[in-house]
Amino acid sequence: MADPISAPHRSATEFFSDPLDAHPLWFKPASFLYPDFDSESYISELRTFVPFDTLRSELHNYLSSLNHELIDLINRDYADFVNLSTKLVDVDSAVVRMRAPLVELREKIEQFRGSVDASLVSIKNGLRQRSEAASTRETLELLLDTFHVVSKVEKLIKELPSVPTDWSNGDTNLTERNSLSNGISSQDVENGMTIRETQSMLLERIASEMNRLKFYIAHAKNLPFIENMEKRIQSASLILDASLGHCFVDGLQHRDANAIYNCLRGYAAIDNTRNAEEIFRTTMVAPSVQKFIPHGSSAVAAGSSVDELEDDYQKTKQFIDEDCKFLLEISSAENSGLHVFDFLANSILKEVLSAIQKGKPGAFSPGRPTAFLKNYKSSLDFLAYLEGYCPSRSAVAKFRSQAVYAEFMKQWNIGVYFSLRFQEIAGTLASVLTAYSLDTQIGCPLDWMLARMSSRWVMQGSGTGCEWALSAVPDDFILIIHDIKYIGMEVCGEYMQYVLQLLSSCSADVLDSVKQSILQGGQSLNNLIPRVNDAVIESLVEKSVEDLRQLKGITATYRMTNKPLPVRHSPYVSAVLRPLKAFLDGERATAYLTSETRQVLLLGSATGITNCYNELAAELVSLARKTESSLQRIRQGAQRRAGASSDVSDHNMSDTDKICMQLFLDIQEYARNLSALGVDAATIPSYRSLWQCVAPPERQNSISF
Template sequence: MSDQNSPSPPPPSRATTDMFGDPIGSHPQWFKQSSFLDPDFDSESYIADLRSFVPFDTLRSELRSHLSALKHDLVELINRDYADFVNLSTKLVDVDSAVVRMRAPLTEIREKIVGFREALEGSLVALQSGLAKRAEAAAAREVLELLLDTFHVVSKVEKLIQELPSVPADWSSGDINFKEKGHISNGISLHHAKNGTAVRETQSMLLERIASEMNRLKFYFAHAQNLPFIQNMEKRIQSASSLLDASLGHCFVDGLKHRDESAVYNCLRAYAAIDNTKSAEDIFRSTVVAPLILKVIPHSSSGEVGGQSGDELEEDYKEIKRYIEKDCKFLLEISSTENSGLHVFSFLANSVLKEVVSAIQKGKPGAFSPGRPTEFLRNYKSSLDFLAQLEGYCPSRSAVAKFRTEAVYIEFMKQWNIGVYFSLRFQEIAGALDSALMPTSLSPVQNSNTGEGRPFDLTLKQSISLLDCLRSCWKEDVLVISCSDKFLRLSLQLVSRYSNWLSAGLAARKANKSGSNPGSEWAVAAIPDDLVYLVHDLNCLAAEICGGYLEHVLERLRSCSTEVLDIVKQSILQSGKALKDIIPQLITSIIETLVEQSVEDLRQLKGITATYRMTNKPQPVRHSPYVSGVLRPLKVFLDGERAAAYLTMETKNELLKGAAFEITDRYKELAVSLVDVARKTETSLQKIRKGAQRRGGANLDNSEYISDTDKVCMQLFLDIKEYGRNLSALGVEAAKIPSYCALWQCVAPADEQNTIKF
């Protein structure tokens, strides 16, 4: 043992130092031996982390070196304690006896634990059995108490019902024969009732108490209806319920008849207690509302109209409103009493509105027919006003929301077929515009033919029809706010239809084909003065649509949100711009027509060549007669009554410049072509003349010879000077027209080409 306690000599050192003084067997900084001792050490993740910055061969070499060192250390440890390792088996003496001695107490402890566990399980079973019996007893006791309570409540209800008068007429008198009891069970003495009001109030209070007991009885019956005892009492319960309903109905009717607020209030609370609101609503409808409505809209039980056959509802609604204010308001106020619990009733919907709807369906079924749009809309708006009047009796917003979700309210709104109404209005309005656009010619109004119309009056029946149709969409007796999106779409479609009518006509006019596009005949046959009407009307329509018409539409839709109003505004402004965009096409069409008329005179240019070719006429000294007629169509148009009355100065200037430029372009094309042909002909003739002279040996002096081409150019030069003076007379500077300058350069003498002077 002394050898074991003596300190062991240190292991021989294996390390030697290198040239830097570090041990040769030491590991680098990245190789941490402590990582192998971590409980959660993972070899794969360890190698993966090191391989990101250490070569694989280096890592493998370090691991092998570390393994070799560990094996060496293990061998050294075994050699150091080898003596103790060998002597370990010799010190284990009498081990079996020690094991036997320790086993006996362990076995005894195990037996005690098993016995205790068995006793504990037995106690647990007994306890659970007792608890189960206790639960069964509690359930049986609960059922028994429920049956006893049910029996007591049934007896109590029957006893209270017996205290009620047997004849409803007895309630209105002060002398009521009761049983020998001087007091009812609620403690109110009936001997103090001196008049019918006190009797009704007492009876209503008693009925309210019976109703609360019946409510308890229904609760008990719902929880124990399968028990034989309860099934045997079912007839008694039904009989008591029927007696209560009958008595409560009589009391409620009597209270309504005498307008006894206390009695009515108590009856309503009784109806609410037994969850029988429908009976109260039906009684009020049949006893109060129905006779009043029958006075306004008489009809027989078979549905035949008993009064006049008119389907107008406005006056009927006025009468009904007065009756409601006079005869129904008191009950509506009672049912809307705050914190009364009477909010479960819906007399407005299930009594008043239901009876009104039924009376209209039987007495005036034609009121719902959209076949007569004007009367239909008037009735529809009157009905909306009537519903708004009824909503005024609702005490809160939640009550209004509840009223609008009632089945009779929804059914009443479905009676008004707004979709069919809009379809009829669509056909009526759109058909009116289509009819106006059908004629094969433009249709000026009466004062447009004389040019006496005011600057901002529409001149064509087609344009007037469009504006009338647009305004019809938003008239008071046409528009339905719930369909305002459809009417807006119809308005935009009307403008689009008118725009397409114009565009198609102008396209056919440009192609000069009317048969290929039916409905465009008016454009092919129209003269420039007719198109002036369209230019004027488009300006007026665009101004009206983007001005007063837009304001009127926004005013009608003022109840909508800002976002909706912005969308409506942008769409209408865009439609007005679409009309404005057609005006340049009309101006172009007018210019093309005027140019074609002017070109008819320009075609006389061909006669200039015939005048001077192969003739001895002297050089021209004045312009040709045709020049005066070139700009005549343009001048006549601009000086005409229609242009003066309906075209703005800006439009006139645009037409003048456009036509002048276009006519000058055509003038230049014809003149340049004419000069080119003359020069080519002159060149050919000179070649022939020179050949003849050469063969004849003649030697003529050509120093003063003026060729036919020079004469033609001189004539054209005189013509365009006169043409330029005519342009100036109209207010157009010829020098600013590129084609005129090019024509001047083509025909002017050499000494005048750089200066344009008339």
């Protein structure tokens, strides 16, 4: 009996883990079946986020699974696979039969492709010819339009009067002349339109055509047709400029608002605003300003020699209100399209600046500070008056951005004026800065303080004035500290309020900048106080160290002597803090030092003196120990040679111990003296080091005195 078919064996891993053919989410076997699959791109893309070893392992696993699948397929259809070769009969003949129609099909396809390529070339050539024809037609139309515009402009120009006098009587009614052939109707005649207004309308129309002509020329550059017409275009442009200028001048003289408006529109159309601004300056502004601010022969005849500008500006303002206001209102009218003009800057301000430069150049000179300041303020007031004619903020910004405005402001050399005025006001103060004598003047703390600070700076270097620095005493610096605080308080107090009151008419930003500058100056003075304190402390420490050096005599007192163990402090200790106490109890310190400053100087000096005390004591003890060690080795050598015991003096106190004991008594007295001044010696790091250096072993951990 056959064995029953047993189920395939499966391990626990196969039951409780992923199937053998499971793959990570990033590995997609279906990608290999895509027609456009590229192995290099596939691997490069996966390597950006999959390690190479992991990718290689997964590919090997997939290859292994494919091999198993292939083997399974072969085993499943093995009989068909074996019989495959027996079924392939007369394969070569079949291939020949199939190849013939395929070759024929390929030839037909190649013939069709050649026909298509030829048609495509023909179509492209046709499209190119069509594009060229369209471009040529466009150019031809542009040339025709240019010719028509030139002819039209010439025709319109012929309608203009040949000489300016033809419209000098511009108020004559059109009924006295024939109607113009440019489109002026009899209705206009009936309305009583003036010849000047008619001419201005004609000029505006010509300018509009010239603007269109300029556009055509810009798009048809370097064409022979345009080059041949260049003389005609230039001639028309010159006639237009001259006629437009004459009409504009005539309109200004007769205050014909309509004519002026049309002329300005004509200038704007041909983008020639500078010409209109210059005409207004030379014909209207210059003659009047010449009367107010004469120069050349006119100045000599008028006898003008005063460089003050206030009266001149007042007359100029009156002239602007009476003779320029009408034009400024026309050019700034809303929706007029005439905002491209800036008669304020390029006509009025330009002429005023030129007249001042020629007639009163001394007005810009800061050599006379009072007159300069008066003229400068008057000029700012005049600029503010001009800005009053600006209809908007953007117009003000445009006015200030003009080159003539910047040129006008450059004439006022504020830096030189400030230097001269500063020298005038602070000349005495500047001379004091160069003095290094010690003439203390309590009644004049400002000048004395600056002189002392100058000497203080020199003290830290070398050069002239160091003689005072070397001879100065701490009491001198008390006055310096007092003066620094006094002037700082004055600068940041009443002086600042006085300056801000003088500048009360300025903007908030200006006031804030001035205030911050003054406060910064006062703070810079206050920043000098620590440096002066350091100078006082340094001087007091130097005086105290002179008495501290007496502790070197302790070595001579106990070295190689039989003196007993010391029981009281040395005499020098009482003198160490005497300079500091005398300084703090002095008349100047009592009168001028605040409690805060006294505490800073006291603690700083005590710390500095203690640091020196620690250094000298540590050096003394170190030297004593080295000397005693050397002497001990010499004694032991002599005793060994004599056959004596080497521990004769082991139980006696050494000279170094006596020296340390004396120093210990001294620093206790020193700490008591510090305590009397208000300083706890235990809080000074160098005193704790000093205690550790000389205190007996049983007293090392507790500081008491």
